[in-house]
Amino acid sequence: MIDVKKIRDDFPILKRKINGNQLIYFDNAATSQTPQVVIDKISNYYSNYNSNIHRGVHMLSQEATESYEKSRRIIQNQFNAKSSNEIIFTSGTTHGINIVASGYSNFLKKGDEIILSEMEHHSNIVPWQMLCEKTGAIIRIAKMDENGVLILDYFKSICSNKTKLVLVSHVSNALGTINPIESIISIAHSNNAVVLIDGAQAAPHIKIDLQKLDVDFYVVSGHKLMGPTGIGVLYGKESLLDMLPPYQGGGEMIEEVTFSKTTYAKLPHKFEAGTPNISGGIALGTAISYLNEIGFDSISKYEKSLLDYSTFKLLEIDGLKIYGESNQKTAVISFNIESIHPYDLGTILDKLGIAVRTGHHCAQPIMDHFNIPGTIRASFSFYNTKEEIDIMVEAIKRAKLMLA
């Protein structure tokens, strides 16, 4: 089980005071906080072996390259990818999705269909809209019900041999819903469709086995995984990555360049043009090792207890409605209070030191579904506590009085 007191000591930011109050950080779905080991890894990189990688014969370059490539293998092992060639460092989930979406413009044609769920983050919508604009392919929406649960039968009914791509989040950032991606993948594959799963919100909370899932593409962001900003991972099956054209041109991703002909490098370098985020890649490995030391079983169990507790406590507040009531959720609660605008509540909570997110959470179609301008979202991590939840509940009551 989680020793939360000890764990909190790993995160220097949790000591922050906001407006005289102890910071309560419930915005983990936007960005997770960073343990000291990760911060130290970054400092250590710049203090001891900062150097451009892959092409240097000197020691610093070799050390940096080794650390960077070791990190790739840590990630490979963490997600159980078959080969480290399948692990592409990106600048984040958005970048990863764009690599794939842009690559498929060569392989889709007019009338082809792609399926998006209704609960996607804008990053898993807009690149596909751009793809469809280029190719004439058509977007079909996999609907969800009033609990924010994907309607699997409906999905089955729109998935056909016209379907070329299926794009679904593993976990919805705005609702916390865990989608049945095993079923989605198997339905899609039985129609020969390729599946990209947006794992930005899943990877920090759930142990992921890519080979077992048999997923085609999977994307995550480092800054939600206790890692630094500006780094992420695109996983793709080697055969698919081999097939896709390179996304960016530049150094690193080429084998030979003449003005008449350029040959591209092998995986994973083909997709890693230019000097990468070296410190970010290295520190992401450290972050994932840190998560693994705590253990995903413990994390899931503890976060579930926070979710249950906060759901129970929040529902005691009069007029509070929770959006997303699947029985398969990560520790995310999106809610509104009758006749109070989320922005107002968020502002008062901030004054009380509580960081929640308000708004559409980059998932406007979800807001349209529920016909609301936005929600207040409290998203928990394993360093949060029930005491913090109690303080938030009291703060909400106070804000309610002020705003009523």
Place this chain on the structure above:
Amino acid sequence: MIDVKKIRDDFPILKRKINGNQLIYFDNAATSQTPQVVIDKISNYYSNYNSNIHRGVHMLSQEATESYEKSRRIIQNQFNAKSSNEIIFTSGTTHGINIVASGYSNFLKKGDEIILSEMEHHSNIVPWQMLCEKTGAIIRIAKMDENGVLILDYFKSICSNKTKLVLVSHVSNALGTINPIESIISIAHSNNAVVLIDGAQAAPHIKIDLQKLDVDFYVVSGHKLMGPTGIGVLYGKESLLDMLPPYQGGGEMIEEVTFSKTTYAKLPHKFEAGTPNISGGIALGTAISYLNEIGFDSISKYEKSLLDYSTFKLLEIDGLKIYGESNQKTAVISFNIESIHPYDLGTILDKLGIAVRTGHHCAQPIMDHFNIPGTIRASFSFYNTKEEIDIMVEAIKRAKLMLA
């Protein structure tokens, strides 16, 4: 003038020992070293206000947003851009060039011409080759002479009303040549061609005034500017950036998303899809402020003295040939020693604690021009010293004996 002893104390890595020897870091053109203020800024970010930006009402998000946007303004001022909307954060020079190259696929047609110089880095070649493949436009090469100097008359002769784009580096990474970009820009503009200058190697050494240059696009990398990896800047004139389509789809870069229609956000956000490299952007501002405190006048003057001294000393070595003998150079020396392979020399220098780069420096066409497999490149920064150069020269002599 530069107080190099004091400055060296700002860079923790310069205390490193390599194989028992004091590190001598002469690989600055690949990646510059990082002063403690920049490292501290990063640690401080993750320890105190790490948070997703732009959409949060809470204090951490506001602090992070303010720091990030302040950094944008520091960069705007540094390069004298007209508006902060013209400063796009990228993950590096390569990314910046790809944004522009990809955007122009809508605006070029078969038979249009683009001009590249013969001394471009692969990152300023491959994206344009990809663009030409898509559009049928044709690449013309602006040649250089035996000193590694661009032949301006030749450039003038190939620049015509067919020329749509001119892509030239401000400073060649492999040779150190400073190109006459003022003339290039004015010739190009008189033919209504748009000019992108690759400033990766110039910005760390030369004060740049974008408005005075009247350049259309200018790109730099943070990791060569005493900043962190994974961050860079694309400057573009506002009207041109407005015209270009967005590069990536995702969060941040949209104004409104529905499944039927998405409208894009205004500059600079249109080109900044997804959670950016927040700590990188913030730390880049710190790095640039640091450079400015030292002062570009002092930097240029001091680095010139290192260049002159090392050129003089190196030419005393028998059989040593320098590539790139323009009288307008940054402190980069590319050389070979008769019958010694650069890789061999680089390996021995590394053993002696001296980090130089060997190989084609991602500029194969230059190597083809001189008909060599590669060079040894020593590139200096303002924290290097004449004593270090003396040690390198002695080391080269020793290596020569071993390898002869």
Place this chain on the structure above:
Amino acid sequence: MKSIATIQKEIIDEFSLFDDWMQRYEYMIDLGKSLPIIDQKHKTDSNIIKGCQSKVWVYAELKKNQVIYTADSDAIITKGIIALLLRVYSKQHPSDILKADTSFIDKIGLKEHLSPTRANGLLSMVKQLKMYAIAYQTQLN
């Protein structure tokens, strides 16, 4: 008519009476509640200010060389801010509006609303108010 500077001074004086953020925010919320209601026909999509997390509608007319603003929002704190802004900017000559600055916001302890986060649209609001002023200024020239 009082000058913009005078009104700003008055507001600063009023807010100086408050001991803490609670009182300031409660006052703002009261102000929000009392914001005169914008004419429904001006609550159109084209009058929405982009870049605010809460919806903000602003409309302006020129009467006797003065810009008369009306506005609304779906969030109450935002309405409070609007009320403050309108008190300062409304019924002023366009040229005076264009000269005015927003430093009083900082002085009354609401600096957080000046931050460049797009979530907080105060800067967008001020920009919109000034856009109207520019338009009417041109009309007067």
Place this chain on the structure above:
Amino acid sequence: MKSIATIQKEIIDEFSLFDDWMQRYEYMIDLGKSLPIIDQKHKTDSNIIKGCQSKVWVYAELKKNQVIYTADSDAIITKGIIALLLRVYSKQHPSDILKADTSFIDKIGLKEHLSPTRANGLLSMVKQLKMYAIAYQTQLN
């Protein structure tokens, strides 16, 4: 014929006599200079190993169930490494080659050449040697 393990042991013993990197590298350079020259007709582009900063050509033949490697490089230290590798791998049975590991490189103080930087092609070289062994192994089955 000596076994791969025996040869590796011999090399480790030889290198243990050296006091410092200088002696090791001087020895490697000597080895490089004495590397038997590859037949010019095998120095083709298709025999070049990609991913090395120096050019490396490798060629292999099967003779009496043994793989005979010849190789060359334009860099002398690389040639030295090749000489060591060939001493270990050449004239062995394909199945023995496939079983061999490269830990002796670490033990003789040349670990830096095992790093995954693409600049240092030692791993690529070993991979190529084993590719030949796989090919000839299949031929023998």
